[in-house]
Amino acid sequence: MSSGGFLDRLQVGLWKDNPGLVQLLGLCPLLAVTSSFVNGLGLGIATLFVLSLSNVLVSATRRWITSEIRIPIYVLIIASLVTCIELVFKAWFPSLDRSLGIFIPLIVTNCAIVARAEVFASRNSVRSSLADGIGMGLGFTLLLVAIGMFRELLGQGTILARLDMLFGGDATAGLVLVDGGWLLAILPPGAFFSLALAIAIKNAVDRRRSVTRRASMPRSLRRS
């Protein structure tokens, strides 16, 4: 795996190796909390923080970590970070903490995080590990936000409802388009349909790109 520049790493996480769309990691929280935009954004930001910091810590300590004890150390680092994030949420975003419930402590079990520690941070510099964490975290957040927005719109007929849970202030209803909506979208099946749709869209875009790229190549370079 090439480490490349900072921007390249971001692009890999956001699109090429998106943890949710391509690596299919961390699907349990992804499917469970994306019933609204604000839930998706909240869990996304929390995951982004944990992923970036755990990548940095694992990368910074990689000289001392021998391979026999690497897994317990990853678990220690990730679990401590998640505990800190959970306390911060409880203190400063209490209503979001209540809304996300058990899924904040369950970030520990998000295999996307331990996967990045093992695959990337343990063998790359702090700088590119940070870039990788931010890229992967942003990719995960964007997917959570997109699916959350989609399901909220279909299921409740609102856009950006209850943003106060993250940003404080009075309870906001968001932009109410229709009162009530298609219930299935906020039930678990809706999560699976939305994720399938998102993966299909990504694959379609990638295929179209590669077709155009091939068409613009000289004929002699084209392969089947």
Next chain:
Amino acid sequence: MSERSVLKSGLTLAAIAAVCTAMVAATYQVTEDQIAANEQAWLEQSLEPALSGVFFEGSVTESMLVIPAPHELPGPDDAIIYRVYSEGEPVAALFAVTARDGYAGPIRILLGVQYDGTVTGVRILEHRETPGLGDKIVSSRSDWVFQFDGRSLTDPEPASWALKVDGGEFDQLTGASVTPRAIIKAMRDTLIYFEANRDTVFASPPASEAAAETDAGDDTI
């Protein structure tokens, strides 16, 4: 693996564990007070809607009374009662009880009752009912819970504390009958308990005072 490298690995692990623990401890120190304040505020905020129309002094949570299980109130776990006083006289009580026969597990209910047995309000504290169907019991999702305001065991009679579909007085919810049935049953049982035990409920010292008395006793010894 040689003894030396085992020792080295162990020490590395211990050092990293110490650093991680310090990190969590520091975060806890910083957030501790804020979290306690949030929880207290959340409790007060969730209790007050069930006391609509009741004038009282001080905070609701001051006179908390825990009735340890088993008891005659609904639910298998400890029941919590918050007593509300005005000028030293009891005016109302709030019952946090569990309806255990919900559609998707137990439902935690908060029921406010005036001293004379009139319901001041009902709110759902915790539930896992189906979104869009059973969750209409929550006050922000539908008006269903408000039909109980002002009712008591004489209005209607205990036998009519049931859904219309079961021959009672209360409206059902479209697509969900298990959920409202469980709640109405828990409410009725709570009201019956309150009627039978009203004086004991208000006479018992609050949990905080009882604890304070024990502390004082310990000090003198």
